Amino acid sequence: MATKRKVNNLLALAVLSVIIEGPMHRYEIASKLRERGKDRDMAIKWGSLYTVVQNMEKAGFLEAVGSERDGARPERVIYRITDAGRAEMSDWTRELIASPEAEFPHFTAGLSVIGALPPDEVIELLGTRIAALEQIIAASDAELAALRAGALPRLFVIEAEYGVAMLEAEAAWARSWRDELVAGTFPDLEFWRRMHAEGIDPGAIVDMVERGTAPE
Numbered sequence: 001m002a003t004k005r006k007v008n009n010l011l012a013l014a015v016l017s018v019i020i021e022g023p024m025h026r027y028e029i030a031s032k033l034r035e036r037g038k039d040r041d042m043a044i045k046w047g048s049l050y051t052v053v054q055n056m057e058k059a060g061f062l063e064a065v066g067s068e069r070d071g072a073r074p075e076r077v078i079y080r081i082t083d084a085g086r087a088e089m090s091d092w093t094r095e096l097i098a099s100p101e102a103e104f105p106h107f108t109a110g111l112s113v114i115g116a117l118p119p120d121e122v123i124e125l126l127g128t129r130i131a132a133l134e135q136i137i138a139a140s141d142a143e144l145a146a147l148r149a150g151a152l153p154r155l156f157v158i159e160a161e162y163g164v165a166m167l168e169a170e171a172a173w174a175r176s177w178r179d180e181l182v183a184g185t186f187p188d189l190e191f192w193r194r195m196h197a198e199g200i201d202p203g204a205i206v207d208m209v210e211r212g213t214a215p216e
Helices: 010-019 026-035 046-059 083-098 106-112 119-149 154-183 189-197 202-211
Strands: 062-068 076-081
Touching: 010 026, 010 046, 010 076, 010 083, 026 046, 026 076, 046 062, 046 083, 076 083, 119 154, 119 189
Parallel strands: none
Antiparallel strands: 062 076
16 A cells, blocks of 8 residues: 655655755756656656645755855755655655556556447557557657667666556557457457447447347
């Protein structure tokens, strides 16, 4: 079971991951997060940064150690990580790595109601998705190759490797299912076609399935 955290926004973990390098103000934190592409690794809402940093200070994970002013700009508070913040970062990372948690990708949501579309249209849509995934994978592979060429340790791109692996797995599954549909070997294909050809009411289909009387 996931730990109930004092600040449970993943942006807080991202903040800890950069501020552990040394004291900095919020603008520096945001700059480093963008520079390192953290918004590709987790859902970051930049407008929440001010509130998240405030909450982290209240929780004892950060502490203000001074401020600075650059010309006419507002004064910027400088924060540093506390021992409690270091402990929180380590504990949270352990949980994220060791404990699987249910996630709800948009693709899964679409698949859960895929019967609303006729199979021939789904074949076309899967082809579009596969082509898009292939482009994303190619771009990600090129980016990884560039990072490796710059002698960046693998440790610091491991999340990108995982991301590519997940994309490749999704593309492989989508190709496999599309091939089944095209070849006509998907076991429910004819019933699926009839649903749309005959305009069978969805309520009637659910009733048939529940009674175990769905047509072959």
